[in-house]
Amino acid sequence: MIKIGILISGSGSNLQSIIEAVKAGNIAGEIVLVISNNAEAYGLTRAANYNIPTKVVKHDDYSDRHTFDQELVKVLKESQVDLVVLAGFMRVLGAGFIAAFPDRVINIHPALLPSFSGTHGQGQAFAYGVKLAGCTVHFVDEKVDHGPIIIQAAVPVLSDDSEERLAARILRCEHKIFSRALALFCAGKLQIEDRKVKISGVDESQLDDQFLISCPVE
Numbered sequence: 035m036i037k038i039g040i041l042i043s044g045s046g047s048n049l050q051s052i053i054e055a056v057k058a059g060n061i062a063g064e065i066v067l068v069i070s071n072n073a074e075a076y077g078l079t080r081a082a083n084y085n086i087p088t089k090v091v092k093h094d095d096y097s098d099r100h101t102f103d104q105e106l107v108k109v110l111k112e113s114q115v116d117l118v119v120l121a122g123f124m125r126v127l128g129a130g131f132i133a134a135f136p137d138r139v140i141n142i143h144p145a146l147l148p149s150f151s152g153t154h155g156q157g158q159a160f161a162y163g164v165k166l167a168g169c170t171v172h173f174v175d176e177k178v179d180h181g182p183i184i185i186q187a188a189v190p191v192l193s194d195d196s197e198e199r200l201a202a203r204i205l206r207c208e209h210k211i212f213s214r215a216l217a218l219f220c221a222g223k224l225q226i227e228d229r230k231v232k233i234s235g236v237d238e239s240q241l242d243d244q245f246l247i248s249c250p251v252e
């Protein structure tokens with residue numbers, strides 16, 4: 035069983051959906067630890083509701099990013115974590131952290147990477163005026179929001195959208211693709227070749243002739 039450590043900073047709705055997917059038996063893993071850099075994060079309560087061990091590691095308590103990263107690595111290794119999941123974790127992890135978990139850190143980003151990386155991906159996409167926004171689950175490498183992409187989903191922007199409504203629909207979509215990507219990882223179905231993630235054993239025939247177009251077309 036893959037031991038999963040989840041890093042959060044806030045509400046933890048993605049964490050909640052992962053907990054539920056694990057409980058439902060859809061992810062062949064065990065969440066052994068939830069870490070937050072923010073003591074007020076509601077996600078800590080969500081984890082505690084399921085008796086999942088939690089820990090607060092505040093970035094402010096460390097003199098620089100390297101020492102913060104090293105503390106995270108220490109805590110995760112103490113719990114023998116195999117896979118690190120960033121579920122709304124709003125700190126950038128350095129190369130030292132990534133080297134401690136090679137190809138074993140997975141992040142969710144609320145935009146279609148490589149567009150709109152960084153913070154507030156949904157807001158950036160909305161302000162830009164894209165017609166298809168979306169979300170991305172990807173492996174984490176040394177560069178921000180850059181590692182090999184596992185799953186993406188497109189979310190149409192509606193003409194009367196607000197940034198908040200769009201972000202809420204993207205979030206619902208995040209919950210679907212994040213658990214799916216983690217299930218594939220835990221089932222050993224993901225292989226990275228030349229930065230492309232190959233997914234084995236899935237039937238893509240239904241995708242063959244599929245398009246998502248942002249305006250109804252006859």
Ligand code: GAR
Binds near residue numbers: 123
């Ligand atoms: C999610 O929208 C996630 O994609 C985003 O933070 C939100 C966390 O929500 N992550 C990033 O922007 C990372 N750069 P949640 O706490 O309810 O899961």
